[in-house]
Amino acid sequence: MKEGPSIAEVASLIGDPxxxxxxxxxxxxxxxxxGELANEAGITAQTASGxxxxxxxAGLLMVEAQGRHRYFRLSGADIAQVIEGLMGIAAxxxxxxxxxxxxxxxxxxxxxxxxxxxxxWAVRLFEGFVETGRxxxxxxxxxxxxxxxxxxxxxxxxxAALEKSRRPLCRTCLDWSERRPHLGGALxxxxxDHAMAKGWARxxxxxxxxxxxxxxxxxFQAWLSADEALRRRAS
Amino acid sequence: MKEGPSIAEVASLIGDPxxxxxxxxxxxxxxxxxGELANEAGITAQTASGxxxxxxxAGLLMVEAQGRHRYFRLSGADIAQVIEGLMGIAAxxxxxxxxxxxxxxxxxxxxxxxxxxxxxWAVRLFEGFVETGRxxxxxxxxxxxxxxxxxxxxxxxxxAALEKSRRPLCRTCLDWSERRPHLGGALxxxxxDHAMAKGWARxxxxxxxxxxxxxxxxxFQAWLSADEALRRRAS
DNA sequence: ACAACGGTTCGGCCGCGGCCGAAGCTTCGA
DNA sequence: TCGAAGCTTCGGCCGCGGCCGAACCGTTGT
Numbered sequence: 390m391k392e393g394p395s396i397a398e399v400a401s402l403i404g405d406p407x408x409x410x411x412x413x414x415x416x417x418x419x420x421x422x423x424g425e426l427a428n429e430a431g432i433t434a435q436t437a438s439g440x441x442x443x444x445x446x447a448g449l450l451m452v453e454a455q456g457r458h459r460y461f462r463l464s465g466a467d468i469a470q471v472i473e474g475l476m477g478i479a480a481x482x483x484x485x486x487x488x489x490x491x492x493x494x495x496x497x498x499x500x501x502x503x504x505x506x507x508x509x510w511a512v513r514l515f516e517g518f519v520e521t522g523r524x525x526x527x528x529x530x531x532x533x534x535x536x537x538x539x540x541x542x543x544x545x546x547x548x549a550a551l552e553k554s555r556r557p558l559c560r561t562c563l564d565w566s567e568r569r570p571h572l573g574g575a576l577x578x579x580x581x582d583h584a585m586a587k588g589w590a591r592x593x594x595x596x597x598x599x600x601x602x603x604x605x606x607x608x609f610q611a612w613l614s615a616d617e618a619l620r621r622r623a624s
Numbered sequence: 625m626k627e628g629p630s631i632a633e634v635a636s637l638i639g640d641p642x643x644x645x646x647x648x649x650x651x652x653x654x655x656x657x658x659g660e661l662a663n664e665a666g667i668t669a670q671t672a673s674g675x676x677x678x679x680x681x682a683g684l685l686m687v688e689a690q691g692r693h694r695y696f697r698l699s700g701a702d703i704a705q706v707i708e709g710l711m712g713i714a715a716x717x718x719x720x721x722x723x724x725x726x727x728x729x730x731x732x733x734x735x736x737x738x739x740x741x742x743x744x745w746a747v748r749l750f751e752g753f754v755e756t757g758r759x760x761x762x763x764x765x766x767x768x769x770x771x772x773x774x775x776x777x778x779x780x781x782x783x784a785a786l787e788k789s790r791r792p793l794c795r796t797c798l799d800w801s802e803r804r805p806h807l808g809g810a811l812x813x814x815x816x817d818h819a820m821a822k823g824w825a826r827x828x829x830x831x832x833x834x835x836x837x838x839x840x841x842x843x844f845q846a847w848l849s850a851d852e853a854l855r856r857r858a859s
Numbered sequence: 860a861c862a863a864c865g866g867t868t869c870g871g872c873c874g875c876g877g878c879c880g881a882a883g884c885t886t887c888g889a
Numbered sequence: 890t891c892g893a894a895g896c897t898t899c900g901g902c903c904g905c906g907g908c909c910g911a912a913c914c915g916t917t918g919t
Contacts, residue, residue, distance in 0.1 A: 404636025
Protein backbone atom coordinates (compact mmCIF):
# COMPACT_ATOMS: atom_id res chain seq x y z
CA MET A 390 0.00 0.00 0.00
CA LYS A 391 2.85 2.37 0.67
CA GLU A 392 4.02 3.20 -2.80
CA GLY A 393 6.27 5.74 -4.38
CA PRO A 394 7.83 8.80 -2.84
CA SER A 395 5.91 10.62 -0.19
CA ILE A 396 4.16 13.42 -1.97
CA ALA A 397 2.28 14.46 1.14
CA GLU A 398 5.24 16.24 2.68
CA VAL A 399 6.06 18.42 -0.25
CA ALA A 400 2.40 19.05 -1.04
CA SER A 401 1.64 20.10 2.52
CA LEU A 402 4.65 22.37 2.34
CA ILE A 403 3.10 24.11 -0.65
CA GLY A 404 -0.30 23.88 0.96
CA ASP A 405 0.22 26.47 3.66
CA PRO A 406 -1.17 29.85 2.56
CA UNK A 407 1.85 31.83 3.70
CA UNK A 408 4.29 29.50 1.97
CA UNK A 409 2.11 29.33 -1.12
CA UNK A 410 2.20 33.10 -1.38
CA UNK A 411 5.97 33.07 -1.11
CA UNK A 412 6.26 30.45 -3.81
CA UNK A 413 3.85 32.40 -5.97
CA UNK A 414 6.02 35.47 -5.62
CA UNK A 415 9.08 33.43 -6.57
CA UNK A 416 7.33 32.23 -9.72
CA UNK A 417 8.64 35.45 -11.24
CA UNK A 418 11.95 33.59 -11.37
CA UNK A 419 13.61 36.34 -9.38
CA UNK A 420 15.51 35.79 -6.16
CA UNK A 421 13.87 37.60 -3.25
CA UNK A 422 15.08 38.35 0.24
CA UNK A 423 13.56 36.81 3.33
CA GLY A 424 12.10 40.18 4.28
CA GLU A 425 10.45 40.71 0.93
CA LEU A 426 8.94 37.27 1.09
CA ALA A 427 7.67 37.87 4.62
CA ASN A 428 6.03 41.05 3.41
CA GLU A 429 4.61 39.26 0.39
CA ALA A 430 3.01 36.63 2.59
CA GLY A 431 1.78 39.12 5.15
CA ILE A 432 3.58 37.58 8.11
CA THR A 433 6.35 38.66 10.44
CA ALA A 434 9.99 38.09 9.67
CA GLN A 435 10.47 35.40 12.27
CA THR A 436 7.54 33.35 11.03
CA ALA A 437 8.76 33.68 7.47
CA SER A 438 12.19 32.57 8.53
CA GLY A 439 10.75 29.32 9.81
CA UNK A 440 8.79 28.72 6.63
CA UNK A 441 11.78 29.44 4.44
CA UNK A 442 13.95 27.07 6.42
CA UNK A 443 11.44 24.31 5.82
CA UNK A 444 11.16 25.02 2.12
CA UNK A 445 14.92 25.09 1.85
CA UNK A 446 15.34 21.87 3.76
CA ALA A 447 12.85 20.16 1.50
CA GLY A 448 14.81 21.29 -1.53
CA LEU A 449 12.13 23.51 -2.97
CA LEU A 450 14.19 26.65 -2.58
CA MET A 451 17.81 27.59 -3.07
CA VAL A 452 19.33 30.22 -0.85
CA GLU A 453 22.24 32.51 -1.51
CA ALA A 454 23.65 34.69 1.22
CA GLN A 455 24.77 38.11 0.17
CA GLY A 456 25.90 40.44 2.91
CA ARG A 457 23.19 40.66 5.47
CA HIS A 458 20.55 39.59 2.98
CA ARG A 459 19.56 36.07 2.06
CA TYR A 460 18.18 35.63 -1.40
CA PHE A 461 15.76 32.79 -2.05
CA ARG A 462 14.80 31.38 -5.42
CA LEU A 463 12.95 28.34 -6.69
CA SER A 464 15.44 25.52 -6.90
CA GLY A 465 14.44 24.41 -10.37
CA ALA A 466 12.10 24.58 -13.31
CA ASP A 467 10.41 21.36 -12.24
CA ILE A 468 9.23 23.03 -9.06
CA ALA A 469 7.84 25.92 -11.10
CA GLN A 470 6.11 23.49 -13.39
CA VAL A 471 4.31 21.76 -10.56
CA ILE A 472 3.22 25.09 -9.13
CA GLU A 473 1.92 26.21 -12.50
CA GLY A 474 0.08 22.90 -12.70
CA LEU A 475 -1.50 23.51 -9.33
CA MET A 476 -2.57 26.94 -10.51
CA GLY A 477 -4.20 25.31 -13.50
CA ILE A 478 -6.12 22.91 -11.31
CA ALA A 479 -7.15 25.66 -8.94
CA ALA A 480 -8.33 27.79 -11.85
CA UNK A 481 -10.17 24.92 -13.49
CA UNK A 482 -12.07 24.14 -10.35
CA UNK A 483 -13.23 27.72 -10.13
CA UNK A 484 -10.99 28.37 -7.21
CA UNK A 485 -10.02 31.88 -8.18
CA UNK A 486 -8.21 33.99 -5.69
CA UNK A 487 -10.62 35.57 -3.27
CA UNK A 488 -11.26 39.10 -4.49
CA UNK A 489 -9.15 39.53 -7.55
CA UNK A 490 -7.55 42.93 -7.24
CA UNK A 491 -7.54 45.71 -9.83
CA UNK A 492 -4.05 44.81 -10.91
CA UNK A 493 -5.17 41.33 -11.81
CA UNK A 494 -6.28 42.07 -15.40
CA UNK A 495 -2.79 43.37 -16.09
CA UNK A 496 -1.33 40.12 -14.96
CA UNK A 497 -3.78 38.18 -17.03
CA UNK A 498 -2.64 40.17 -20.05
CA UNK A 499 1.04 39.53 -19.60
CA UNK A 500 3.25 38.15 -16.89
CA UNK A 501 6.43 36.23 -16.26
CA UNK A 502 6.25 32.46 -15.81
CA UNK A 503 9.50 31.58 -14.05
CA UNK A 504 11.74 32.90 -16.83
CA UNK A 505 9.57 33.27 -19.91
CA UNK A 506 6.46 35.17 -21.00
CA UNK A 507 2.94 34.09 -20.14
CA UNK A 508 -0.53 35.53 -20.64
CA UNK A 509 -2.45 36.76 -23.65
CA TRP A 510 0.52 38.07 -25.56
CA ALA A 511 2.58 34.95 -24.98
CA VAL A 512 -0.21 32.70 -26.17
CA ARG A 513 -0.90 34.86 -29.22
CA LEU A 514 2.76 34.88 -30.23
CA PHE A 515 3.05 31.15 -29.70
CA GLU A 516 0.07 30.40 -31.89
CA GLY A 517 1.36 32.78 -34.55
CA PHE A 518 4.70 31.01 -34.62
CA VAL A 519 3.04 27.65 -34.96
CA GLU A 520 0.67 28.69 -37.73
CA THR A 521 3.47 29.89 -39.92
CA GLY A 522 5.77 26.98 -39.42
CA ARG A 523 8.38 28.71 -37.32
CA UNK A 524 7.58 26.29 -34.57
CA UNK A 525 6.47 22.77 -35.35
CA UNK A 526 3.77 21.46 -33.07
CA UNK A 527 3.66 17.71 -32.69
CA UNK A 528 0.94 16.80 -30.26
CA UNK A 529 1.80 18.62 -27.06
CA UNK A 530 5.37 19.20 -28.17
CA UNK A 531 7.13 21.93 -30.06
CA UNK A 532 10.37 22.20 -31.91
CA UNK A 533 12.08 24.96 -33.83
CA UNK A 534 11.95 24.64 -37.63
CA UNK A 535 14.78 25.81 -39.90
CA UNK A 536 12.60 28.74 -40.94
CA UNK A 537 12.00 29.56 -37.30
CA UNK A 538 15.67 29.37 -36.50
CA UNK A 539 16.42 31.77 -39.35
CA UNK A 540 13.76 34.13 -38.04
CA UNK A 541 15.05 34.28 -34.48
CA UNK A 542 18.66 34.57 -35.61
CA UNK A 543 17.65 37.47 -37.86
CA UNK A 544 15.98 39.05 -34.84
CA UNK A 545 19.27 38.87 -33.02
CA UNK A 546 18.82 35.83 -30.81
CA UNK A 547 21.82 33.53 -30.65
CA UNK A 548 19.99 30.27 -31.24
CA ALA A 549 23.17 28.27 -31.69
CA ALA A 550 24.26 29.12 -28.16
CA LEU A 551 20.87 28.09 -26.81
CA GLU A 552 21.11 24.75 -28.57
CA LYS A 553 24.34 24.02 -26.75
CA SER A 554 22.77 24.32 -23.34
CA ARG A 555 21.50 21.22 -21.61
CA ARG A 556 18.08 22.76 -21.25
CA PRO A 557 15.46 21.86 -23.89
CA LEU A 558 15.22 24.56 -26.54
CA CYS A 559 11.45 24.62 -26.84
CA ARG A 560 8.88 23.53 -24.36
CA THR A 561 5.18 24.10 -24.08
CA CYS A 562 3.93 25.48 -20.83
CA LEU A 563 0.23 25.52 -20.08
CA ASP A 564 -0.99 29.04 -19.44
CA TRP A 565 -3.32 29.03 -16.47
CA SER A 566 -5.22 32.13 -17.48
CA GLU A 567 -5.60 31.27 -21.16
CA ARG A 568 -5.77 27.50 -20.72
CA ARG A 569 -3.68 27.24 -23.87
CA PRO A 570 0.03 26.62 -24.25
CA HIS A 571 2.75 29.21 -24.54
CA LEU A 572 6.47 28.93 -25.21
CA GLY A 573 8.89 27.93 -22.47
CA GLY A 574 12.33 26.37 -22.51
CA ALA A 575 15.60 28.04 -23.42
CA LEU A 576 14.05 29.81 -26.40
CA UNK A 577 11.16 31.06 -24.30
CA UNK A 578 13.61 32.57 -21.88
CA UNK A 579 15.63 34.06 -24.72
CA UNK A 580 12.56 35.72 -26.20
CA UNK A 581 11.73 37.35 -22.88
CA ASP A 582 15.33 38.49 -22.38
CA HIS A 583 15.34 39.86 -25.91
CA ALA A 584 12.09 41.73 -25.41
CA MET A 585 13.35 43.31 -22.21
CA ALA A 586 16.70 44.24 -23.77
CA LYS A 587 14.86 45.94 -26.63
CA GLY A 588 12.60 47.79 -24.25
CA TRP A 589 9.54 45.97 -25.51
CA ALA A 590 8.55 44.84 -22.06
CA ARG A 591 9.24 45.85 -18.50
CA UNK A 592 8.93 43.70 -15.43
CA UNK A 593 7.10 44.98 -12.40
CA UNK A 594 9.36 45.46 -9.43
CA UNK A 595 6.93 43.80 -7.10
CA UNK A 596 4.97 41.15 -8.97
CA UNK A 597 4.95 38.77 -11.89
CA UNK A 598 3.24 41.35 -14.03
CA UNK A 599 4.92 42.17 -17.33
CA UNK A 600 4.15 45.47 -19.01
CA UNK A 601 4.35 45.46 -22.79
CA UNK A 602 5.46 48.94 -23.88
CA UNK A 603 4.10 50.74 -26.97
CA UNK A 604 7.22 49.84 -28.98
CA UNK A 605 6.69 46.30 -27.76
CA UNK A 606 3.14 46.29 -29.07
CA UNK A 607 4.41 47.41 -32.45
CA UNK A 608 7.20 44.84 -32.51
CA PHE A 609 4.96 41.96 -31.53
CA GLN A 610 2.31 43.10 -33.99
CA ALA A 611 4.98 43.15 -36.66
CA TRP A 612 5.90 39.58 -35.81
CA LEU A 613 2.27 38.60 -36.08
CA SER A 614 1.68 40.55 -39.28
CA ALA A 615 4.64 38.87 -40.91
CA ASP A 616 3.04 35.66 -39.83
CA GLU A 617 -0.20 36.79 -41.35
CA ALA A 618 1.44 37.52 -44.69
CA LEU A 619 3.20 34.20 -44.66
CA ARG A 620 0.01 32.41 -43.89
CA ARG A 621 -1.80 34.07 -46.81
CA ARG A 622 0.95 33.20 -49.19
CA ALA A 623 0.92 29.64 -47.93
CA SER A 624 -2.78 29.12 -48.51
CA MET B 625 0.59 40.81 -4.04
CA LYS B 626 -2.34 38.44 -4.23
CA GLU B 627 -1.82 36.90 -7.59
CA GLY B 628 -3.17 33.99 -9.53
CA PRO B 629 -5.42 31.21 -8.39
CA SER B 630 -5.08 29.99 -4.87
CA ILE B 631 -2.82 27.01 -5.06
CA ALA B 632 -2.66 26.63 -1.29
CA GLU B 633 -6.08 25.03 -1.03
CA VAL B 634 -5.51 22.32 -3.57
CA ALA B 635 -1.95 21.72 -2.40
CA SER B 636 -3.00 21.37 1.21
CA LEU B 637 -5.69 18.98 0.06
CA ILE B 638 -3.00 16.79 -1.48
CA GLY B 639 -0.75 17.47 1.48
CA ASP B 640 -2.59 15.38 4.03
CA PRO B 641 -0.99 11.93 4.34
CA UNK B 642 -4.29 10.06 4.26
CA UNK B 643 -5.51 11.92 1.21
CA UNK B 644 -2.14 11.62 -0.48
CA UNK B 645 -2.28 7.85 -0.05
CA UNK B 646 -5.72 7.77 -1.60
CA UNK B 647 -4.59 9.84 -4.54
CA UNK B 648 -1.55 7.64 -4.93
CA UNK B 649 -3.76 4.59 -5.09
CA UNK B 650 -5.92 6.29 -7.71
CA UNK B 651 -2.83 6.96 -9.83
CA UNK B 652 -3.43 3.49 -11.18
CA UNK B 653 -6.20 5.13 -13.17
CA UNK B 654 -8.74 2.75 -11.73
CA UNK B 655 -11.90 3.75 -9.94
CA UNK B 656 -11.89 2.59 -6.33
CA UNK B 657 -14.64 2.43 -3.74
CA UNK B 658 -14.65 4.56 -0.63
CA GLY B 659 -13.98 1.50 1.49
CA GLU B 660 -10.99 0.43 -0.54
CA LEU B 661 -9.57 3.92 -0.32
CA ALA B 662 -10.12 4.03 3.43
CA ASN B 663 -8.27 0.76 3.73
CA GLU B 664 -5.53 2.05 1.47
CA ALA B 665 -5.03 5.09 3.64
CA GLY B 666 -5.24 3.16 6.88
CA ILE B 667 -8.14 5.14 8.32
CA THR B 668 -11.72 4.39 9.26
CA ALA B 669 -14.54 4.64 6.77
CA GLN B 670 -16.06 7.74 8.28
CA THR B 671 -12.81 9.64 8.21
CA ALA B 672 -12.24 8.63 4.63
CA SER B 673 -15.71 9.75 3.73
CA GLY B 674 -14.89 13.24 4.91
CA UNK B 675 -11.65 13.33 2.97
CA UNK B 676 -13.28 12.08 -0.19
CA UNK B 677 -16.03 14.66 0.07
CA UNK B 678 -13.40 17.39 0.21
CA UNK B 679 -11.46 16.02 -2.71
CA UNK B 680 -14.63 15.72 -4.70
CA UNK B 681 -15.77 19.23 -3.85
CA ALA B 682 -12.42 20.61 -4.93
CA GLY B 683 -12.78 18.87 -8.26
CA LEU B 684 -9.83 16.54 -7.84
CA LEU B 685 -12.00 13.43 -7.90
CA MET B 686 -15.00 12.25 -9.86
CA VAL B 687 -17.49 10.00 -8.19
CA GLU B 688 -19.85 7.49 -9.71
CA ALA B 689 -22.50 5.79 -7.63
CA GLN B 690 -23.16 2.17 -8.39
CA GLY B 691 -25.52 0.34 -6.15
CA ARG B 692 -24.35 0.75 -2.63
CA HIS B 693 -20.82 1.46 -3.76
CA ARG B 694 -19.37 4.79 -4.72
CA TYR B 695 -16.49 4.65 -7.13
CA PHE B 696 -13.92 7.43 -7.06
CA ARG B 697 -11.42 8.25 -9.78
CA LEU B 698 -9.05 11.08 -10.56
CA SER B 699 -11.01 13.70 -12.43
CA GLY B 700 -8.44 14.20 -15.17
CA ALA B 701 -4.99 13.62 -16.56
CA ASP B 702 -3.86 17.06 -15.43
CA ILE B 703 -4.38 16.04 -11.81
CA ALA B 704 -2.34 12.91 -12.40
CA GLN B 705 0.38 14.96 -14.00
CA VAL B 706 0.72 17.26 -11.02
CA ILE B 707 0.85 14.29 -8.66
CA GLU B 708 3.53 12.62 -10.76
CA GLY B 709 5.40 15.94 -10.67
CA LEU B 710 5.17 16.01 -6.90
CA MET B 711 6.52 12.48 -6.79
CA GLY B 712 9.43 13.61 -8.90
CA ILE B 713 10.20 16.46 -6.53
CA ALA B 714 9.87 14.24 -3.50
CA ALA B 715 12.18 11.67 -5.08
CA UNK B 716 14.70 14.29 -6.14
CA UNK B 717 14.96 15.70 -2.67
CA UNK B 718 15.70 12.27 -1.30
CA UNK B 719 12.31 12.04 0.28
CA UNK B 720 11.78 8.38 -0.38
CA UNK B 721 8.90 6.66 1.27
CA UNK B 722 9.81 5.61 4.76
CA UNK B 723 10.76 1.93 4.63
CA UNK B 724 10.28 0.87 1.08
CA UNK B 725 8.55 -2.49 1.19
CA UNK B 726 9.63 -5.69 -0.56
CA UNK B 727 7.07 -5.13 -3.28
CA UNK B 728 8.69 -1.85 -4.15
CA UNK B 729 11.31 -3.19 -6.59
CA UNK B 730 8.50 -4.71 -8.62
CA UNK B 731 6.84 -1.36 -8.89
CA UNK B 732 10.08 0.25 -9.85
CA UNK B 733 10.41 -2.26 -12.65
CA UNK B 734 7.00 -1.71 -14.13
CA UNK B 735 3.83 0.04 -13.08
CA UNK B 736 0.83 1.91 -14.38
CA UNK B 737 0.97 5.69 -14.57
CA UNK B 738 -2.68 6.74 -14.74
CA UNK B 739 -3.38 4.90 -17.97
CA UNK B 740 -0.04 4.07 -19.54
CA UNK B 741 3.12 2.14 -18.66
CA UNK B 742 5.86 3.48 -16.43
CA UNK B 743 9.07 2.12 -14.96
CA UNK B 744 12.13 0.44 -16.43
CA TRP B 745 10.36 -1.29 -19.27
CA ALA B 746 8.44 1.80 -20.29
CA VAL B 747 11.57 3.91 -20.40
CA ARG B 748 13.50 1.28 -22.32
CA LEU B 749 10.77 0.95 -24.92
CA PHE B 750 10.45 4.70 -25.24
CA GLU B 751 14.14 5.16 -25.85
CA GLY B 752 14.17 2.32 -28.34
CA PHE B 753 11.34 3.91 -30.30
CA VAL B 754 13.13 7.22 -30.39
CA GLU B 755 16.48 5.82 -31.46
CA THR B 756 14.98 4.15 -34.50
CA GLY B 757 12.87 7.01 -35.65
CA ARG B 758 9.50 5.56 -34.78
CA UNK B 759 9.02 8.44 -32.45
CA UNK B 760 10.55 11.83 -33.19
CA UNK B 761 11.92 13.62 -30.16
CA UNK B 762 12.04 17.37 -30.43
CA UNK B 763 13.34 18.79 -27.21
CA UNK B 764 11.00 17.52 -24.55
CA UNK B 765 8.33 16.62 -27.08
CA UNK B 766 7.52 13.54 -29.09
CA UNK B 767 5.53 12.83 -32.18
CA UNK B 768 4.79 9.72 -34.16
CA UNK B 769 6.70 9.36 -37.44
CA UNK B 770 5.22 7.70 -40.54
CA UNK B 771 7.49 4.73 -39.91
CA UNK B 772 6.27 4.59 -36.34
CA UNK B 773 2.66 4.77 -37.43
CA UNK B 774 3.24 1.86 -39.82
CA UNK B 775 4.85 -0.11 -37.03
CA UNK B 776 2.03 0.33 -34.56
CA UNK B 777 -0.64 -0.31 -37.19
CA UNK B 778 1.16 -3.52 -38.14
CA UNK B 779 1.14 -4.47 -34.49
CA UNK B 780 -2.62 -4.10 -34.51
CA UNK B 781 -3.13 -0.71 -32.90
CA UNK B 782 -5.72 1.47 -34.59
CA UNK B 783 -3.67 4.64 -34.79
CA ALA B 784 -6.14 6.41 -37.05
CA ALA B 785 -8.81 6.15 -34.37
CA LEU B 786 -6.42 7.54 -31.77
CA GLU B 787 -5.63 10.50 -33.98
CA LYS B 788 -9.30 11.42 -34.07
CA SER B 789 -9.55 11.79 -30.32
CA ARG B 790 -9.08 15.19 -28.76
CA ARG B 791 -6.31 13.86 -26.58
CA PRO B 792 -2.73 14.39 -27.76
CA LEU B 793 -1.40 11.29 -29.45
CA CYS B 794 2.05 11.30 -27.90
CA ARG B 795 3.20 12.90 -24.74
CA THR B 796 6.28 12.54 -22.63
CA CYS B 797 5.77 11.79 -19.00
CA LEU B 798 8.65 12.02 -16.58
CA ASP B 799 9.25 8.71 -14.85
CA TRP B 800 9.89 9.33 -11.19
CA SER B 801 11.88 6.19 -10.62
CA GLU B 802 14.00 6.41 -13.75
CA ARG B 803 14.16 10.20 -13.95
CA ARG B 804 13.82 9.83 -17.70
CA PRO B 805 10.75 10.22 -19.90
CA HIS B 806 8.37 7.52 -20.98
CA LEU B 807 5.45 7.53 -23.39
CA GLY B 808 2.07 8.90 -22.35
CA GLY B 809 -0.86 10.31 -24.30
CA ALA B 810 -3.39 8.38 -26.33
CA LEU B 811 -0.70 6.19 -27.86
CA UNK B 812 0.79 5.41 -24.46
CA UNK B 813 -2.60 4.27 -23.27
CA UNK B 814 -3.11 2.23 -26.43
CA UNK B 815 0.22 0.46 -25.95
CA UNK B 816 -0.73 -0.53 -22.42
CA ASP B 817 -4.18 -1.70 -23.51
CA HIS B 818 -2.58 -3.67 -26.31
CA ALA B 819 -0.04 -5.30 -24.02
CA MET B 820 -2.76 -6.34 -21.59
CA ALA B 821 -5.01 -7.66 -24.36
CA LYS B 822 -2.13 -9.76 -25.68
CA GLY B 823 -1.36 -11.08 -22.23
CA TRP B 824 2.03 -9.41 -22.17
CA ALA B 825 1.30 -7.64 -18.91
CA ARG B 826 -1.04 -8.05 -15.99
CA UNK B 827 -2.10 -5.38 -13.55
CA UNK B 828 -1.99 -6.05 -9.86
CA UNK B 829 -5.42 -6.09 -8.29
CA UNK B 830 -4.29 -3.95 -5.40
CA UNK B 831 -1.56 -1.59 -6.55
CA UNK B 832 -0.06 0.25 -9.47
CA UNK B 833 2.34 -2.61 -10.07
CA UNK B 834 2.37 -4.06 -13.56
CA UNK B 835 3.70 -7.57 -14.09
CA UNK B 836 5.31 -8.23 -17.44
CA UNK B 837 4.68 -11.87 -18.32
CA UNK B 838 7.26 -14.14 -20.03
CA UNK B 839 5.51 -13.72 -23.40
CA UNK B 840 5.58 -10.00 -22.70
CA UNK B 841 9.31 -10.10 -22.16
CA UNK B 842 9.74 -11.85 -25.49
CA UNK B 843 7.46 -9.44 -27.29
CA PHE B 844 9.11 -6.34 -25.88
CA GLN B 845 12.53 -7.79 -26.55
CA ALA B 846 11.45 -8.41 -30.13
CA TRP B 847 10.42 -4.77 -30.41
CA LEU B 848 13.78 -3.70 -29.11
CA SER B 849 15.73 -6.18 -31.29
CA ALA B 850 13.96 -4.91 -34.36
CA ASP B 851 15.04 -1.49 -33.23
CA GLU B 852 18.56 -2.75 -32.84
CA ALA B 853 18.62 -4.10 -36.38
CA LEU B 854 17.20 -0.87 -37.74
CA ARG B 855 19.73 1.16 -35.89
CA ARG B 856 22.63 -0.88 -37.28
CA ARG B 857 21.31 -0.52 -40.76
CA ALA B 858 20.90 3.20 -40.23
CA SER B 859 24.47 3.77 -39.07
C1' DA C 860 -39.82 -7.94 6.24
C1' DC C 861 -35.35 -8.15 8.01
C1' DA C 862 -30.52 -8.29 8.53
C1' DA C 863 -26.19 -7.14 6.61
C1' DC C 864 -23.38 -3.93 4.38
C1' DG C 865 -21.44 0.37 2.40
C1' DG C 866 -21.42 4.97 3.14
C1' DT C 867 -22.38 9.42 5.54
C1' DT C 868 -23.33 12.76 9.44
C1' DC C 869 -22.62 14.37 14.08
C1' DG C 870 -20.11 15.40 18.19
C1' DG C 871 -16.21 15.66 20.86
C1' DC C 872 -11.26 14.82 21.73
C1' DC C 873 -6.57 16.04 20.87
C1' DG C 874 -2.30 17.15 18.82
C1' DC C 875 0.27 19.42 15.22
C1' DG C 876 1.77 23.52 13.49
C1' DG C 877 1.34 28.48 12.45
C1' DC C 878 1.73 32.77 14.74
C1' DC C 879 3.96 36.43 17.37
C1' DG C 880 6.99 38.79 21.25
C1' DA C 881 11.38 38.87 22.95
C1' DA C 882 16.09 38.07 22.68
C1' DG C 883 20.43 36.91 20.18
C1' DC C 884 23.62 36.81 16.16
C1' DT C 885 25.92 38.76 12.16
C1' DT C 886 26.80 42.29 8.78
C1' DC C 887 27.01 46.92 7.35
C1' DG C 888 27.80 51.88 7.66
C1' DA C 889 29.45 55.87 10.19
C1' DT D 890 33.31 51.15 18.21
C1' DC D 891 28.66 51.62 18.16
C1' DG D 892 23.99 51.51 16.42
C1' DA D 893 20.90 49.98 13.00
C1' DA D 894 19.23 46.55 9.86
C1' DG D 895 18.29 41.76 8.30
C1' DC D 896 17.62 37.41 9.83
C1' DT D 897 17.19 33.52 13.18
C1' DT D 898 16.10 31.02 17.63
C1' DC D 899 13.28 30.24 21.58
C1' DG D 900 9.02 29.91 24.14
C1' DG D 901 4.33 29.94 24.65
C1' DC D 902 -0.39 30.70 22.93
C1' DC D 903 -4.18 29.11 20.23
C1' DG D 904 -7.02 27.48 16.60
C1' DC D 905 -7.70 24.46 12.72
C1' DG D 906 -8.38 20.04 11.24
C1' DG D 907 -7.77 15.01 11.47
C1' DC D 908 -9.45 11.19 14.01
C1' DC D 909 -12.78 8.00 15.96
C1' DG D 910 -17.35 6.21 18.32
C1' DA D 911 -22.01 6.24 17.67
C1' DA D 912 -26.04 6.84 15.23
C1' DC D 913 -28.36 7.24 10.72
C1' DC D 914 -29.59 6.33 5.71
C1' DG D 915 -30.02 3.75 1.43
C1' DT D 916 -29.16 -0.55 -1.14
C1' DT D 917 -28.92 -5.49 -1.53
C1' DG D 918 -30.05 -10.06 -0.85
C1' DT D 919 -32.78 -13.63 1.41
